[in-house]
Amino acid sequence: MEQIPLYEAEMASFAGLDTQVLGISVDSEPCLKAWAKDLGGITYPLLSDFWPHGAVAQRFGVLRDEGHSERAIFIIDKHGVIRYVDVHDIDAQPSNDELRRAIRQIDPEVRDRPEPQEPEPAVLPHGGIVMYCTRWCPDCKDARAWLAEHKLAYTEVDITTTPGAARQVERWANGNRTTPTFDIDGTIVVDFDLPRLREVLGL
Amino acid sequence: MTAEDTLMVLQINTPAPDFTLPSQLGTQVTLSQFRGKNVVLAFFPLAWTPI
Numbered sequence: 196m197e198q199i200p201l202y203e204a205e206m207a208s209f210a211g212l213d214t215q216v217l218g219i220s221v222d223s224e225p226c227l228k229a230w231a232k233d234l235g236g237i238t239y240p241l242l243s244d245f246w247p248h249g250a251v252a253q254r255f256g257v258l259r260d261e262g263h264s265e266r267a268i269f270i271i272d273k274h275g276v277i278r279y280v281d282v283h284d285i286d287a288q289p290s291n292d293e294l295r296r297a298i299r300q301i302d303p304e305v306r307d308r309p310e311p312q313e314p315e316p317a318v319l320p321h322g323g324i325v326m327y328c329t330r331w332c333p334d335c336k337d338a339r340a341w342l343a344e345h346k347l348a349y350t351e352v353d354i355t356t357t358p359g360a361a362r363q364v365e366r367w368a369n370g371n372r373t374t375p376t377f378d379i380d381g382t383i384v385v386d387f388d389l390p391r392l393r394e395v396l397g398l
Numbered sequence: 399m400t401a402e403d404t405l406m407v408l409q410i411n412t413p414a415p416d417f418t419l420p421s422q423l424g425t426q427v428t429l430s431q432f433r434g435k436n437v438v439l440a441f442f443p444l445a446w447t448p449i
Binding site: 197198199209215220224226237238242250251254255256259267268270271272274276277278280282285286287294301305 | 406407408409410411416417419420424427429434435437438439442443444448
């Protein structure tokens with residue numbers, strides 16, 4: 196799952212550490228609104244640092260020459276002091292586990308709080324074509340269209356709303372939440388891998 | 399960008415500069431309204447891009 200929707204998916208784990216997540220980019224407010232909707236809804240604020248363009252990014256020292264910001268995370272403590280700075284590789288996703296570890300180190304009030312309990316895993320469907328997906332991933336949209344075109348019946352499992360489904364995909368996909376991932380009568384196809392799907396389905 | 403334009407990334411243990419910005423929720427958000435909570439402020443390059 197990508198950075199912005201993953202904060203949404205793991206919101207409870209941050210709230211459990213007295214932590215508010217704020218996304219921020221130089222995009223305009225309508226642009227962020229449309230994107231949040233396309234992602235299936237983002238309930239935490241995505242801030243529009245659009246005008247004066249990138250002014251907040253500049254004050255934090257993370258505005259790039261291209262006019263957009265770095266991929267950078269600041270953790271600000273309960274007193275308003277910056278306690279963690281990670282100007283991340285712009286092409287790589289920061290780890291939420293690392294952020295939670297950092298928050299526990301910074302804030303003695305939450306240090307020893309237990310991890311939020313994951314809900315009981317759901318019984319996942321088996322048999323026929325089962326597609327593990329999200330509402331927003333572009334490859335999932337393409338896969339739905341391809342399945343419809345070939346008149347193939349399938350069951351969808353949304354990994355963001357089905358307890359245990361994301362973990363199952365991680366076990367199949369080397370620790371990644373790759374979507375779509377298919378379980379076709381027990382044969383696993385990771386990603387929208389058309390040659391492999393055709394092979395497994397005998398098309 | 400010239401050398402004097404190059405801003406330093408804010409360092410650990412400095413107070414975060416306060417700001418108010420509009421959000422996609424239609425609300426104005428001020429950083430200091432979250433005093434008493436930890437804040438993960440996640441700058442990302444652009445909407446509609448992967449990662």
